[in-house]
Amino acid sequence: MNYLAHLYFAEPTSESMMANLMGDYVKGPLSADWYPTLRPGVMLHRKIDAFTDSHPLFLQAAARLSPARRRFAGVILDICFDHYLSRHWDRYSDQPLDQFISHGYQLLGRYSGFMPESMRLPVSKMIQQDWLSSYAETSQIPLILDRVARRLRRPDRMLGSGEEFLGLYVELEQDFLRFFPQLMDQVDRLKAEDRWG
Template structure:
């Protein structure tokens, strides 16, 4: 899962949101220096990642992308699923998307003093460019993948990532709709009472 989905799965808890964001950028030693509520968000992030990696719908999406994008297929699926969350937003929550983004950015600002200088700079760039909105439009995804290519050892495997999304949009939207209600149900069980604005879609799926 990418940033938007991790924020969403944190519910209304700023500490969980901040931890869910920081989890991929912080060492185990640094975790112990963070506020307890942010540490809980890191734990939640890792539980979500474990659940996601083992889910049949996600594995199916990755397999679909592997012939063209190889080892970066899981990374692309993470970003694509944020795209699908944006376009299916009203199915999962009654909260306005713009209001949610501001809430997520406010959570990061709240815990900015607990972050390293590098992470503070990353957060500032994220907020200024409104990354969470950009995942829902092709131009924003192009920019996201361009940033990724500058940090990877085999950027050629990220070429054509937006075109791949367009080709498999219908199939992957169906896989996302299979997966997301189930990961929501998982998080409700692990961290109950954090999703008052989400719609209960745990029984909408037709997959086993």
Template sequence: MNYLGHAYLSFNHPELLVGNMIGDHIKGRIALQSLPQGIHNGVLLHREIDRFADNHPASQKAKTYFREHYRLYAGAFVDSLYDHFIANDPHCFTSEQALFDFTQETYHTLVQYLPQLPEGFQKIFPYMREHNWLYGYRTMKGMQKSFNGLAHRAKYIDNADQAYVAFVSHYYTLNQYYYEFIDDVKSFAQSVIDQYAEK
């Protein structure tokens, strides 16, 4: 899952949402332990979701379309395409407006906690908000930008052209894999959140 997926799977818990969104920016035990408990749990939720998604049978099948050209980065492209399908899933967002409203609520929550967040996330957040990255996953143009951004950040990828071709060429098959995955990851994320509530 990418930023939209992690935001959605926080199920409207503000501190969990914050931790879930910054999960990739928290490195090491000291950084994790310094966070408020709710945000700390959100980071752990982020990691649990990533682990679950990476090992799910649907993800394993989806990765095969990207592995030839991108090898270990195949999973990163699958994470992005999951966000595209979430953005277009009427069971997640009943309309385009509902998705837009969700993105604005997410940014509003993050702004309230921004001074506490890691420097790396603070640097990208203004661009995320201004260009509405969360909403951008909805469109094919937005996905092309997401793939290109991934390639730009990766050390061993020259471009994302083949990934985008694979995404377009196998769109309906990849969408089917998403539907094999989404209910499972929703149930999993909720079970993790329930465990935190019991502690």
């Protein structure tokens, strides 16, 4: 899952929101005493990614992409699934999406000095350019995917994946709508167990 989904599953505090995004920027094993207020969020992020990447519905969605692009299926689908989460937000949250995003930006901005260096610039851009709101616009997804592709060492195979996304829009949406409630249940179980490490 991408930024919006990870923030959705965080607790509504600065430390939790920051930690739930930090999972992409903090690598390797974490010791039991690693920043105790941040560790649960990073571990939850990792558990969400592991559950998602191995789930049959996610694998089914990945198999819909053309063979040349399947290597990037994780990146492509993370962004596409954030789009569907935006579009269907009212199914999953009582808080309006724009309020959720604004609150998230405020909390992340307040604690940017505590982020790893590699995380600071992307989060700053996300806030300044309002990435999270742009996910809701179908027309923005091809542009976002191409922007991500251009950051790759060999972007040619991922460039243009937005057109493929548009052609598969309904099928991928159905994959998401069947998958996301299962992810919600899994996260509820993880939080109840309180042992993400």
